[in-house]
Amino acid sequence: xxxxxxxxxxGTRDFLPDEVRRREHVIRIVRQVYExxxxxPLETPAFENIETLLGKYGEEGNRLIFKILKRGEHETxxxxxxxxxxxxxxPLARVVAQYQNELPxxxxxxxxxxxxxxxxxxxxRFREFYQCDIDAIGSTSPAVEADxxxxxxxxLGQLGFEGFSLRLNHRxxxxxxxxxxxxxxxxxxxxxxxxxxxxxxxxxxxxxEFVTRGIDGAAAERCLASFEVGQAERPDDTLRRLRSALGExxxxxxxxxxxxxxxxxxxxxxxxxxxxxxxxGLSYYTGAIMEIAVPDLAGSLGGGGRYDNLVxxxxxxxxxxxxxxxxxxxxxVVMTERGMFPAKVGGAAVDxxxxxxxxxxxxxxxxLAAELRRDGLRVDLYPEADKLGKQLxxxxxxxxxxxxxxxxDERAKGMVSIKxxxxxxxxxxxxxxxxxHIRSRRQ
RNA sequence: GUGGGCGUAGUUCAGUGGCAGAACGCCUGACUGUGGCUCAGGAGGUCGCGGGUUCGAUACCCGUCGCCCACCCCA
Numbered sequence: 001x002x003x004x005x006x007x008x009x010x011g012t013r014d015f016l017p018d019e020v021r022r023r024e025h026v027i028r029i030v031r032q033v034y035e036x037x038x039x040x041p042l043e044t045p046a047f048e049n050i051e052t053l054l055g056k057y058g059e060e061g062n063r064l065i066f067k068i069l070k071r072g073e074h075e076t077x078x079x080x081x082x083x084x085x086x087x088x089x090x091p092l093a094r095v096v097a098q099y100q101n102e103l104p105x106x107x108x109x110x111x112x113x114x115x116x117x118x119x120x121x122x123x124x125r126f127r128e129f130y131q132c133d134i135d136a137i138g139s140t141s142p143a144v145e146a147d148x149x150x151x152x153x154x155x156l157g158q159l160g161f162e163g164f165s166l167r168l169n170h171r172x173x174x175x176x177x178x179x180x181x182x183x184x185x186x187x188x189x190x191x192x193x194x195x196x197x198x199x200x201x202x203x204x205x206x207x208x209e210f211v212t213r214g215i216d217g218a219a220a221e222r223c224l225a226s227f228e229v230g231q232a233e234r235p236d237d238t239l240r241r242l243r244s245a246l247g248e249x250x251x252x253x254x255x256x257x258x259x260x261x262x263x264x265x266x267x268x269x270x271x272x273x274x275x276x277x278x279x280x281g282l283s284y285y286t287g288a289i290m291e292i293a294v295p296d297l298a299g300s301l302g303g304g305g306r307y308d309n310l311v312x313x314x315x316x317x318x319x320x321x322x323x324x325x326x327x328x329x330x331x332x333v334v335m336t337e338r339g340m341f342p343a344k345v346g347g348a349a350v351d352x353x354x355x356x357x358x359x360x361x362x363x364x365x366x367x368l369a370a371e372l373r374r375d376g377l378r379v380d381l382y383p384e385a386d387k388l389g390k391q392l393x394x395x396x397x398x399x400x401x402x403x404x405x406x407x408x409d410e411r412a413k414g415m416v417s418i419k420x421x422x423x424x425x426x427x428x429x430x431x432x433x434x435x436x437h438i439r440s441r442r443q
Numbered sequence: 444g445u446g447g448g449c450g451u452a453g454u455u456c457a458g459u460g461g462c463a464g465a466a467c468g469c470c471u472g473a474c475u476g477u478g479g480c481u482c483a484g485g486a487g488g489u490c491g492c493g494g495g496u497u498c499g500a501u502a503c504c505c506g507u508c509g510c511c512c513a514c515c516c517c518a
Binding site: 061087125129131193282303325327329355357394395403405409419421426 | 475
């Protein structure tokens with residue numbers, strides 16, 4: 001007996017059939033919507049050269065990259081030359097730089113693949129998880145943000161989500177407000193960590209955070225005044241206040257205004273909430289930043305933003321880009337808890353199971369199964385000549401809706417008995433009519 | 444990385460310093476051609492792991508590992 005643990009490593013999961021069906025249901029809808037918006041599929045390797053990833057995500061991100069040691073005789077050095085991909089955005093930037101001459105001037109791609117982070121697992125947080133990314137390359141137009149936001153909201157709507165909102169902010173609004181409040185640039189990141197908690201611990205809590213982080217009291221008050229937003233506040237009202245704080249001609253506020261105005265004509269209509277306290281940790285964002293949160297979950301369902309100089313880090317020449325990432329498992333966590341999956345997703349593996357009467361009936365059982373499959377049914381053949389009751393119990397345990405009983409009596413007459421396991425009804429029909437009999441009662 | 448909770452049958456969980464329990468599930472039979480309902484019987488446990496206290500530890504103490512929750516961060 002082996003003493004090796006049979007559990008998968010912490011933060012990873014095995015997906016049993018029911019779970020795979022749920023995942024594929026979500027992925028199918030995500031892909032369908034993304035393609036409807038003109039995004040094209042891309043896949044990249046699970047691992048990258050380590051220099052590709054280092055220095056792109058900020059200090060925390062660097063720390064969470066899964067590194068791969070050099071192989072062979074170099075292994076003892078402890079040096080890493082490869083790393084598992086941390087997100088899908090940086091590999092995309094590498095691809096854009098590598099194939100610049102083969103890709104269209106404006107390129108929209110989607111990518112649904114696993115990523116890995118050396119993080120501590122928690123509810124809705126894994127060390128291996130799937131991201132569903134869309135990114136639009138090549139344009140600085142706010143129409144790109146509106147398009148991306150619209151696609152993401154469309155996906156959630158198609159999946160059955162209601163009442164979610166999209167928090168929107170801008171990197172330059174963030175720094176502008178901190179400057180205006182008198183927070184010196186070296187303290188910006190400290191202040192942002194505190195402000196990011198505004199929706200969780202209220203103004204009083206943030207005020208205390210500021211004190212412990214050594215930020216000037218007067219500056220802290222000015223921050224709170226400009227960052228706090230009423231729950232139901234409309235984007236236009238928030239933008240008006242931002243203009244009064246940063247100036248009527250502020251470019252970042254104007255950009256947000258354009259995005260809001262344009263997105264009103266997409267599936268994101270009515271979903272956008274301007275939130276000046278939204279920060280986001282990834283360091284490559286340069287413009288608009290956004291995030292989708294739901295009350296059920298501590299973290300977000302997804303996040304994204306504009307990153308106009310990430311491609312330039314590979315290419316030496318900046319290429320504008322904007323994208324969004326949905327977290328597959330977080331969507332599934334919420335959908336499972338709210339019972340949002342259609343009943344058919346958790347349904348039976350097969351439409352009909354053919355029983356095995358005795359050793360003499362095996363060949364005919366296989367032949368019957370083949371006939372039914374030719375008619376498009378999903379068919380299982382019970383593999384052993386157990387008692388009929390045991391075979392029926394097995395079928396019932398798997399929620400199989402029909403059982404085809406091929407006993408000696410039926411075989412002698414070229415018939416088969418079809419039992420509907422849901423109603424208990426049973427009819428003996430000619431072999432050739434079995435498939436149609438089942439199909440017409442299948443629903 | 445920080446704080447808290449929980450680890451007992453396949454599953455969900457009781458339990459007590461002195462023989463290891465229930466429900467559900469599973470297996471067998473009543474029912475040699477029929478699942479669900481009923482009844483009778485049965486299998487299944489290193490009480491997470493290691494150490495300590497004790498005549499005796501599943502229980503109390505320490506450590507460790509795992510899982511869950513909150514924080515941090517994020518998808």
